[in-house]
Every structure is written in structure tokens, then in C-alpha cells.
Amino acid sequence: MYVAFKEIRRSLGRFTLLSLAVALLVILLLFFQAVAGTLTSGLTGGLESSSADVLVYDVRARLNPANSLIPAPVITQVSESPDVAAVSPIGLSVFTGTTDGDEIDVQLVGGDPTGPSVPAEIADGRLPQGPGEGLFSGSGFDNPIEIGQTVSVEGIDFEVVGTADDAAFNLLPTLYVTFEDFTSASQNRAGIPIEVAPSLLGVIVVDGADPAEVAEQLTQSIVGIEALERPAAVDALPGVGQITQSFNILYVLLYIVVAIVTGVFFLILTVQKQDALVLLRAIGTGSRDVVTSVLIQVLVVVGAGAVIGTVVTAGLLQLTRDVFGASLDSTTTTLSVAAIVVLGLLASVGAVRRVLAIDPMQATRSGAI
Amino acid sequence: MPALEMSQVRKVYGADDQQVVALNDVDLTVDDDEMLILVGPSGSGKTTLLTVAGALLRPTSGSVKVGGVEITDLDDKEAARFRRDQVGFVFQSVNLVPFLTARENLLVVRQFGGSKIDGAAKKRADQLLDELGLGGRGDNLPSQLSGGQKQRVAIGRALMNEPPLVLVDEPTSALDSELGKQVMDLLRSEIKGRGVAAIIVTHDDRVLGYGDRQVQMVDGVLSSAAPATATTT
Numbered sequence: 001m002y003v004a005f006k007e008i009r010r011s012l013g014r015f016t017l018l019s020l021a022v023a024l025l026v027i028l029l030l031f032f033q034a035v036a037g038t039l040t041s042g043l044t045g046g047l048e049s050s051s052a053d054v055l056v057y058d059v060r061a062r063l064n065p066a067n068s069l070i071p072a073p074v075i076t077q078v079s080e081s082p083d084v085a086a087v088s089p090i091g092l093s094v095f096t097g098t099t100d101g102d103e104i105d106v107q108l109v110g111g112d113p114t115g116p117s118v119p120a121e122i123a124d125g126r127l128p129q130g131p132g133e134g135l136f137s138g139s140g141f142d143n144p145i146e147i148g149q150t151v152s153v154e155g156i157d158f159e160v161v162g163t164a165d166d167a168a169f170n171l172l173p174t175l176y177v178t179f180e181d182f183t184s185a186s187q188n189r190a191g192i193p194i195e196v197a198p199s200l201l202g203v204i205v206v207d208g209a210d211p212a213e214v215a216e217q218l219t220q221s222i223v224g225i226e227a228l229e230r231p232a233a234v235d236a237l238p239g240v241g242q243i244t245q246s247f248n249i250l251y252v253l254l255y256i257v258v259a260i261v262t263g264v265f266f267l268i269l270t271v272q273k274q275d276a277l278v279l280l281r282a283i284g285t286g287s288r289d290v291v292t293s294v295l296i297q298v299l300v301v302v303g304a305g306a307v308i309g310t311v312v313t314a315g316l317l318q319l320t321r322d323v324f325g326a327s328l329d330s331t332t333t334t335l336s337v338a339a340i341v342v343l344g345l346l347a348s349v350g351a352v353r354r355v356l357a358i359d360p361m362q363a364t365r366s367g368a369i
Numbered sequence: 370m371p372a373l374e375m376s377q378v379r380k381v382y383g384a385d386d387q388q389v390v391a392l393n394d395v396d397l398t399v400d401d402d403e404m405l406i407l408v409g410p411s412g413s414g415k416t417t418l419l420t421v422a423g424a425l426l427r428p429t430s431g432s433v434k435v436g437g438v439e440i441t442d443l444d445d446k447e448a449a450r451f452r453r454d455q456v457g458f459v460f461q462s463v464n465l466v467p468f469l470t471a472r473e474n475l476l477v478v479r480q481f482g483g484s485k486i487d488g489a490a491k492k493r494a495d496q497l498l499d500e501l502g503l504g505g506r507g508d509n510l511p512s513q514l515s516g517g518q519k520q521r522v523a524i525g526r527a528l529m530n531e532p533p534l535v536l537v538d539e540p541t542s543a544l545d546s547e548l549g550k551q552v553m554d555l556l557r558s559e560i561k562g563r564g565v566a567a568i569i570v571t572h573d574d575r576v577l578g579y580g581d582r583q584v585q586m587v588d589g590v591l592s593s594a595a596p597a598t599a600t601t602t
């Protein structure tokens with residue numbers, strides 16, 4: 001302890017440098033995680049936050065909501081199936097809308113606002129109750145639309161009456177509206193009164209029923225559909241896997257850099273103070289005490305770097321809140337910081353092995369004081 | 370009880386035809402308040418003898434007792450504790466931790482092995498530094514001290530834990546004659562003043578007059594009580 005902290009104090013510069021290097025890597029890691037989180041939740045939020053237990057797709061859509069269209073008879077068939085408590089159509093389509101004079105892309109979600117088509121939880125305001133009302137949810141990448149604001153889509157004015165967090169589809173500003181309004185918007189765009197079919201069906205199962213079993217049973221019994229429980233539907237969304245995988249590669253690279261930087265630093269440090277360590281061993285310091293002092297330094301330096309990195313990232317995300325609405329997830333952050341500290345300790349194995357290999361006898365070999 | 374009893378101690382380095390017999394069945398007894406001067410040419414085995422007496426090195430055969438306790442069969446951990454509590458070393462080469470001040474170099478011995486640096490330890494360190502003429506130098510790093518001052522700090526470090534046996538290897542080899550004399554005066558007064566046992570290894574003629582007794586080593590063999598004037602390297 002004593003020696004570990006005294007050394008840090010005497011060589012504050014180099015220890016600070018390592019701490020800052022670790023902090024920088026932590027900033028990158030946490031920032032990537034925030035971006036990845038915002039990206040994936042912008043893609044998956046809509047399904048992930050849905051009040052539906054089971055989602056029903058057209059089997060030919062291969063679980064891509066954008067390709068799925070449910071024929072009208074299926075709605076009745078699903079609602080009459082065992083263990084199904086409620087069904088709502090979910091119409092999904094991207095429109096050009098205007099708000100405050102600006103043109104924006106709007107993801108419309110049409111459904112039964114009292115049924116399993118809307119987010120399970122709303123953040124503010126209320127659900128739409130009739131025509132001309134919408135519930136808004138944005139992704140972290142666009143400007144939020146507030147309650148009371150109006151969004152016009154294909155000649156229909158939607159007043160935002162409530163907001164939900166992390167319930168966007170396709171990384172777009174998302175407006176949950178009634179299925180009737182969704183139909184009107186689609187027909188207005190087509191210019192003729194086409195038949196508008198929902199993309200998906202949301203299903204709530206009866207109390208006590210297992211959503212996975214109900215989904216399995218629906219898939220078996222109704223021709224032309226594929227039903228999945230919600231978590232499975234989220235995982236099957238196109239793009240999510242690719243994003244997660246790309247970012248995982250970045251994380252692994254960062255972890256490797258942290259390990260190399262820490263490992264090499266402490267190895268060099270140990271080699272440089274070899275004489276001092278030999279002396280300490282020769283005058284009666286146990287090898288455990290010497291190893292402990294190396295590990296304490298790793299903990300202090302990497303720990304300080306991790307804390308600095310976390311604080312700076314939190315601050316940066318707070319500052320850029322308007323541009324990029326992401327924040328740190330406390331579980332992910334804690335796990336990442338813990339992983340980096342553990343990795344630092346593991347990486348110092350080279351230094352520790354060197355310390356353990358010291359023969360105190362070397363202290364008697366010549367050289368000048 | 371003698372401070373150190375070595376009997377039939379043999380140390381052989383290397384194997385087969387590369388063998389070097391550094392200690393050749395050495396018998397040596399040092400009384401508990403005796404200051405012994407060990408002289409001999411370079412390569413004669415002096416440092417090896419100190420190393421074996423201080424539990425840094427196990428002899429090939431023979432018995433080494435310090436304070437009546439056999440130390441040749443200590444394991445690494447016990448040997449480290451023994452060195453910390455029973456022996457004060459002044460090495461020929463590196464003696465100070467470069468990133469610790471003079472005072473901290475004295476205190477560091479106290480810290481390991483679960484002990485604490487308490488007020489008494491600090492007082493003792495300051496007192497030792499004072500005695501060694503380093504009163505104002507406690508906060509200096511080794512790089513800010515001269516060779517003679519560093520050697521004195523090393524002596525203080527060796528005495529810090531009040532060991533019954535002090536082992537000093539070539540204390541004057543890196544110092545000019547004036548400084549060498551100062552350091553030897555100090556060593557003598559510190560060691561005799563405490564009534565502890567010490568072995569001072571040297572091949573420096575100027576040191577010869579300082580001990581209670583003098584033995585000579587040649588090629589790993591001790592010859593007792595060579596006359597002070599006749600011994601050179």
C-alpha cells in the first residue's frame with residue numbers, strides 16, 4: 001500500500017497519463033454503447049415497448065414488418081383462437097408529413113388505441129381516443145415533437161396528445177394513430193379508396209397463457225401466417241443483428257486496446273523498477289506484498305480512468321442532448337467499467353509474473369548505489 | 370548464545386565442470402555483540418558468506434544458526450520474514466528505493482508483513498537519520514543525496530528494525546577515503562552503541578582497524594585472525 005501510493009505520488013505524471021488513456025478508451029466505449037443503444041432502440045423500440053404479447057406476420061414477409069400484409073379474414077381467425085384475449089391490427093407505413101412548416105418523415109402506426117397496437121407505457125399525456133389524435137415517440141436522432149403540436153399527414157391534421165419513450169419504428173419520428181386515420185392517410189396518398197390491410201396483428205394472451213405457446217399454436221393452426229412472442233419478434237427485426245454485431249467488434253477492439261495499454265505500461269514499470277523490487281524482496285518484503293502493491297496500482301489507475309471516462313461521457317451526452325438524445329444506461333455502464341477494471345487486472349499478469357520471478361539474491365550482485 | 374553459528378557450510382555454484390566452490394566447509398561463529406571484519410580478495414566468497422548468513426541463499430550443505438535458530442530449512446516466506454526481523458543488510462549495490470525519500474526508505478521495512486507505520490516508527494526513523502547526520506535530509510529522494518549520504522541512509526535502513534545481526538558488504542568501495550572513514554566511524558558507533566553483532570565485508574585496508582576481530586577468506590576458505598597489517602587484497 002505504502003510503496004504503491006508513494007510511487008504513484010512521485011511519478012504522478014506517468015500514472016496520470018495512463019489514467020487519461022484509459023479514460024479516453026472508456027469514453028469511446030461508452031459513447032459507442034450510447035450510439036448503438038440509440039440505434040437499436042430506434043429500430044426495435046416500437047415492438048419492444050408494444051403492449052402486444054404476440055405479433056402475427058404474413059408468412060411470406062419472413063418476419064420483416066415492412067413486407068407483411070395481413071388479409072382481413074385472418075383477424076377473425078386469430079381473435080377466435082384459444083387463449084387469445086385481444087387482437088388489434090397494426091398498420092405500418094412511412095409518410096411525408098409537415099409540422100411547424102417543416103417537412104419530415106413520419107412513421108404512422110395505425111391500430112386500436114385501446115388494444116395491443118400501442119406502447120404498453122406512455123411517458124406523458126394520454127393515448128389517442130379518436131380521429132385526429134396521435135401519440136408521439138421519437139428516436140434519439142430527431143427533434144422531439146411535443147404535446148399540443150400538430151403533424152399533418154396527407155391532409156389529416158394530427159394533434160399530439162401524448163408521448164412514449166423508445167417506441168419508434170425505423171429510427172423515425174413515430175405517430176400512433178387510429179386505424180381509421182391510418183387508412184384515410186393511405187387512401188389519400190394513393191388517390192383512390194384502396195383497401196388498406198394491416199401489416200401485423202398485435203395479440204394479448206389470456207392470463208396465465210404462455211405467449212410462446214400461443215404464438216406456436218397460431219402459426220400451426222392458421223394458414224399463411226407466422227406468429228412470434230414479442231421478444232423473439234424484436235430479435236428477428238432486420239438490421240438489429242448487423243448493428244449489434246458491428247458494435248460488438250468495436251467493443252472487443254477497445255477492450256483489447258485497454259488490456260494491451262495497461263499490460264504494457266505495468267510491465268515496463270516493473271522492468272524499470274526491477275532493482276527496487278529486488279531490494280524490497282531482499283530486505284524481507286514477501287512476494288505477496290509486492291504483487292499486492294502492483295495490483296493496487298492497477299486498480300487505482302484503471303479505476304480512476306474509468307471514473308473520469310464515465311463522468312466525461314455523461315457530461316458530453318448531456319451537452320449534446322438536443323443533437324443526439326442518448327444517455328448512459330446505468331447497467332451497461334457499470335458492467336463495462338467493471339469489465340475494464342477486471343481486464344486491467346488480468347492484463348497486468350505479465351508484470352505480476354515478473355515480480356514473482358524476482359530472486360532476492362540479485363540484491364548482492366554488484367553495481368553502484 | 371552466539372548471534373551466528375556457521376558449521377561446515379559449503380556453497381557450490383553451477384554444475385559439473387562449471388562448478389565454483391564459493392564456500393568450502395566454512396566454520397564461523399560471531400558473538401552477539403561482536404563486530405567482525407571479513408577481508409579477502411575479490412571472488413573469494415565473502416558476499417556468498419553474507420548471503421548465506423542472511424537467508425538470501427541456501428547453502429549446498431552445512432548448518433547456519435542465527436540466534437540459535439537453524440535458517441537453512443526456512444521456506445521462502447519464512448526466509449523473507451526472517452530477513453525483515455532478524456537481519457539488517459547493507460548491500461554493495463542497490464540499497465535504496467529511488468521513489469522513496471530517505472525517511473520512507475527507513476519506514477518501508479516496517480510496512481510490509483502486516484505491520485503498521487506508527488508514531489514510534491516515525492520517531493525511530495527520524496532519530497536514526499539524526500544520528501547519521503541526515504537530520505535535514507529526511508525528505509530528500511536518493512537522487513538528491515550524495516554517495517556518502519546514500520550509504521548512511523542504507524545503514525539507517527539496516528538498523529531500523531533493530532536486528533540482532535547486521536551484514537554489511539563493501540561499505541566503502543564506492544566512496545573516497547575521507548567519506549569512507551566517516552561511514553566506517555558511523556557504522557562502528559552505531560553497531561557498538563547498540564551491542565549487536567555485525568559482519569563487515571571489505572577488501573579495503575583502511576577498514577581493518579575498525580572491528581573486534583578479523584578473519585580472512587581465500588578461495589572459499591576462512592583463515593582465522595590474520596594480523597591486521599598483513600591483510601591486503
Ligand SMILES: Nc1ncnc2c1ncn2[C@@H]1O[C@H](COP(=O)(O)OP(=O)(O)O)[C@@H](O)[C@H]1O
Pocket residue numbers: 382383389390391409410411412413414415416417418
Ligand atoms: N550466482 C552465481 N553463480 C555462479 N557463480 C557465482 C555466483 N555468485 C558468485 N559466484 C562465484 O562465486 C565466487 C565467490 O563470489 P563472491 O561471493 O561474490 O565473492 P566476493 O564477494 O568475495 O567477491 C566467485 O568465483 C564468483 O564468480
Ligand SMILES: [Mg+2]
Pocket residue numbers: 415416417461538
Ligand atoms: Mg562481493
